[in-house]
Amino acid sequence: MLRWLFTILLGLLLLYVSFWLYRFDPESWPMALVFLGSSFLCFFKAIWISKSERCPECGKSFAKGKEKVVEHPVRFWHAEKRVTRYRPCKECCHRMDVRKKTVPRYWFEPKK
16 A cells, blocks of 8 residues: 555656746756656556555455465475465455465474
C-alpha cells in the first residue's frame, strides 16, 4: 500500500516541477514536457500497482492476512526440504505472494 502512495507523491512532485519550470521560464517547455510525461507515467504505474494487489479469486483489494509458513514433509533420505511462505486472502484464503524455496535439511533439527 505504501508503494503506490509514494509513487503518487512522486508523480505530484514531478507535476509541480513541470509547472514551475514552465511558469518561470517559458523557453524551457521541452524540459517541462519531459517532467509532465514522467508524472503521468508515475500516475499510471500507481494505478497498475494498486490493481496488482487484489486477490485473483474474490477480487478484494488489500485483503492480505499475516504471512504463513508451510514446511513440507520429507522422507528421511532427502537432503533438502521445501519451505513455502505466503499471505492468504482474508476473505477466501487464496494463497497470494507465494515464495517457494528449498533449504538444507539437518539430521537432528530442534522441534519448536
